[in-house]
Amino acid sequence: MQNQGATGLSRRDLLSLVGSVAGSAAMYHAMTSLGFASESLYKGPIRLQGDAKGASVLILGAGLAGMTAALELRAAGYKVQVLEFNSRPGGRNWTLRGGDRFTELGGASQTCGFEQGLYLNPGPWRIPYHHRAVLDYCKRLGVTLEPFIQLNHNALLHAANAFGGKPQRIRDIKTDFQGHVSELLAKVTQQSKLDETVSVQDKEILLQALQSWGALDKNYAYKANLTSADYRGYARDPGGGLGAAPIAGEPIKLSDILQSQLWRYLRNFAVYEFQTTMFEPAGGMDMIGKAFAREVGDLIRYDAKVIRIQQNDGGVTVSYVDSKAPAAPQLVKADWCICTIPLSILSQIQIDVGPRMKAAIDAVPYSSSIKVGLQFKRRFWEEDEDIYGGISYTDLPIRQISYPSNDYNRSGRGVLLGAYVYGGANAYEFTSMTPSDRVARAVELGSRLHPQYRAEFENGVAVAWHRVPFTLGCAGSWTEKMREEHYDNLCQIDGRIVLAGEHASYIPAWQEGAILSSLDAITRLHERVVRM
Amino acid sequence: MRLTQIEPVRSTSRVSRGRLLIALVFGLIMPLVAHADEESRSRPQVPLSPGFRFTEATGEELFASACQGCHMPDGKGAVGAGAYPSLAQDSNLESGGYPVYIVVRGQRAMPPVGAMMNDDQVAAVVNYVRTHFGNQYRDAVTADDVKRVRP
Numbered sequence: 201m202q203n204q205g206a207t208g209l210s211r212r213d214l215l216s217l218v219g220s221v222a223g224s225a226a227m228y229h230a231m232t233s234l235g236f237a238s239e240s241l242y243k244g245p246i247r248l249q250g251d252a253k254g255a256s257v258l259i260l261g262a263g264l265a266g267m268t269a270a271l272e273l274r275a276a277g278y279k280v281q282v283l284e285f286n287s288r289p290g291g292r293n294w295t296l297r298g299g300d301r302f303t304e305l306g307g308a309s310q311t312c313g314f315e316q317g318l319y320l321n322p323g324p325w326r327i328p329y330h331h332r333a334v335l336d337y338c339k340r341l342g343v344t345l346e347p348f349i350q351l352n353h354n355a356l357l358h359a360a361n362a363f364g365g366k367p368q369r370i371r372d373i374k375t376d377f378q379g380h381v382s383e384l385l386a387k388v389t390q391q392s393k394l395d396e397t398v399s400v401q402d403k404e405i406l407l408q409a410l411q412s413w414g415a416l417d418k419n420y421a422y423k424a425n426l427t428s429a430d431y432r433g434y435a436r437d438p439g440g441g442l443g444a445a446p447i448a449g450e451p452i453k454l455s456d457i458l459q460s461q462l463w464r465y466l467r468n469f470a471v472y473e474f475q476t477t478m479f480e481p482a483g484g485m486d487m488i489g490k491a492f493a494r495e496v497g498d499l500i501r502y503d504a505k506v507i508r509i510q511q512n513d514g515g516v517t518v519s520y521v522d523s524k525a526p527a528a529p530q531l532v533k534a535d536w537c538i539c540t541i542p543l544s545i546l547s548q549i550q551i552d553v554g555p556r557m558k559a560a561i562d563a564v565p566y567s568s569s570i571k572v573g574l575q576f577k578r579r580f581w582e583e584d585e586d587i588y589g590g591i592s593y594t595d596l597p598i599r600q601i602s603y604p605s606n607d608y609n610r611s612g613r614g615v616l617l618g619a620y621v622y623g624g625a626n627a628y629e630f631t632s633m634t635p636s637d638r639v640a641r642a643v644e645l646g647s648r649l650h651p652q653y654r655a656e657f658e659n660g661v662a663v664a665w666h667r668v669p670f671t672l673g674c675a676g677s678w679t680e681k682m683r684e685e686h687y688d689n690l691c692q693i694d695g696r697i698v699l700a701g702e703h704a705s706y707i708p709a710w711q712e713g714a715i716l717s718s719l720d721a722i723t724r725l726h727e728r729v730v731r732m
Numbered sequence: 733m734r735l736t737q738i739e740p741v742r743s744t745s746r747v748s749r750g751r752l753l754i755a756l757v758f759g760l761i762m763p764l765v766a767h768a769d770e771e772s773r774s775r776p777q778v779p780l781s782p783g784f785r786f787t788e789a790t791g792e793e794l795f796a797s798a799c800q801g802c803h804m805p806d807g808k809g810a811v812g813a814g815a816y817p818s819l820a821q822d823s824n825l826e827s828g829g830y831p832v833y834i835v836v837r838g839q840r841a842m843p844p845v846g847a848m849m850n851d852d853q854v855a856a857v858v859n860y861v862r863t864h865f866g867n868q869y870r871d872a873v874t875a876d877d878v879k880r881v882r883p
Contacts, residue, residue, distance in 0.1 A: 285812075285813045305802075305804075305810035305811075305812050305816070306804050306805075306810050307810075360782075505813055506813075523813070541813070542841075543840075543841060544814060544840075544841035545813045545814035545841075547814075547840040547841055548814040548815060548840075549814075562840045563840075564841065565838045565840075565841055565842060565843040565844065566841040566843065567843065568801070568843065595782075597780040597781070597782075623784075624781075624783075624784040624785075624848065625780075625781035625783070625784060625785055625786040625787070625797070625798070625848050626780055626781060628786075628797060628798045628801050628845065628848075629780050629781060629797045629798075630780075631801030631802075632796060632797055632798065632799075632800045632801040641780070664801065666801050666802050667801070667802075667810075668812075669812025669813060670812060670813050671813075672802075672812060672813070672814050672816070672841060673841055677843065
């Protein structure tokens with residue numbers, strides 16, 4: 201599809217001309233203005249040109265934002281140090297595997313009992329294809345990706361009070377809802393009720409489109425027949441040999457779908473953030489954090505709990521104590537500071553910044569979220585139910601069950617994400633439980649979608665983000681009003697300090713937000729250093 | 733608000749409490765977390781809220797479902813990279829209007845949990861905290877006090 205301009209040049213010809221004459225940056229600019237490239241703010245590997253003049257930078261936090269800054273600033277000639285509260289890199293980029301021990305706030309400890317190779321990503325777990333910064337760092341750092349299945353037509357939609365509590369296949373709800381709506385629209389189109397909005401020429405095309413999109417028959421009806429079965433599957437699949445003719449299934453009635461509220465979950469397969477293709481790092485999300493740490497691990501001081509951030513015209517001084525054995529504070533000095541500490545913690549640390557940035561730091565509440573990973577003796581979702589990857593949604597307090605997007609069709613144990621709650625009363629209720637109660641609840645509730653839980657469950661691990669010592673919450677929870685008042689003040693450089701992290705982005709709770717925020721912060725900081 | 737993009741769909745339907753309780757009995761006989769240190773058990777028999785908002789009614793239930801996630805079952809808070817303040821013997825609770833405001837509006841990273849409660853629930857949980865954990869402030873706050881500080 202190429203637009204022929206008045207010049208006679210196709211758009212593609214024009215672009216290759218621009219590319220060959222002016223180089224890739226101009227090419228990118230031209231592509232964007234012609235609506236060709238995606239709208240991501242990531243422009244490829246950052247180029248910090250100009251002399252860093254031997255300046256030193258202290259980075260607080262070795263999550264993806266902090267390690268991105270460390271990697272790029274060292275490459276640009278800065279002297280870099282990083283302080284990290286945990287004993288490992290990554291921050292919320294985190295994976296729990298068998299043998300890992302985790303102690304939450306309040307003192308409850310869990311040792312993950314998963315078999316080798318099985319894991320839970322308590323934090324980020326999927327990467328949209330348009331998160332170009334995350335994907336590019338994965339490529340540069342050699343992180344292997346595999347597809348993450350967001351939509352599996354054979355996974356389930358479930359409402360406790362609909363269809364007698366029986367889970368429905370996503371395929372049936374999606375196809376039947378689409379089919380019924382198409383039939384309704386075809387009906388009013390034929391009755392000429394849309395004549396004011398649809399032209400005569402378009403009317404026929406619209407009818408054809410509805411027939412094709414909604415699986416309607418030649419009379420524009422959505423019914424049990426082999427046309428709808430092509431979309432929704434069969435009561436009996438086509439086979440081979442004698443007596444193997446397919447039998448169409450009966451669509452679910454429109455009213456039943458509407459009343460069930462199951463249509464609400466279809467947005468999870470429609471919104472931009474969740475559109476296919478999505479990815480996950482093979483082996484666990486922390487493969488990204490570990491890959492960064494292979495590059496910058498020598499710069500990181502672990503177990504460092506920051507307690508004071510001071511600055512004056514000459515530089516920055518940060519005080520920290522050993523997070524495992526707090527004793528006399530240690531001091532670190534640098535010319536500049538990039539602080540990626542979550543606002544939930546930074547708002548409690550004495551920091552020398554102006555009143556506007558301080559007000560912004562104090563303005564953002566942190567959302568509540570929990571995840572539960574459950575190990576089962578066998579992959580019954582595949583063996584019994586033909587569910588390979590994807591997510592089932594429910595209105596039960598566990599909200600969703602996600603099936604592993606890896607190791608398909610393998611015999612032996614498997615781990616499900618048995619609960620993922622983000623916000624709302626249930627997130628707080630789960631947080632308020634002991635870890636073992638969270639697991640027990642997830643098993644009990646999940647068994648209403650998969651009765652096999654009762655026989656096959658082995659062990660579980662549960663993470664409630666408000667109980668996580670290094671974040672005290674899941675992610676910054678901005679409102680439009682908050683952003684208007686505070687966002688720019690949060691992101692401005694204040695003297696010698698600049699903040700970065702998912703909280704300083706328009707993509708909160710996503711790793712892309714953390715990295716883009718970091719790249720923007722170091723770009724502005726570097727410009728200032730070069731100008732000085 | 734961007735976060736709604738990844739928030740599970742908010743439920744307005746009602747789960748049968750009877751059915752939940754039956755299911756919970758099964759829950760109690762399930763094996764628990766492998767190797768988990770058994771601390772004092774929270775309340776596995778209590779039904780969870782069926783929708784986005786809290787449905788617990790008493791101050792005690794609301795504390796155990798909302799507040800103790802951070803402030804802990806003994807109200808004493810916890811310390812990590814940052815800290816959750818203790819509510820035990822807390823002189824900040826002397827004026828009832830202060831905790832009402834914090835619960836409804838949030839403070840710094842603390843979310844406005846009162847947004848998921850009605851006025852009676854906020855008053856109940858504030859009154860509970862002000863009369864437990866070593867606090868003895870007997871002048872109860874009312875639903876009207878809560879209504880006045882709603883945004």
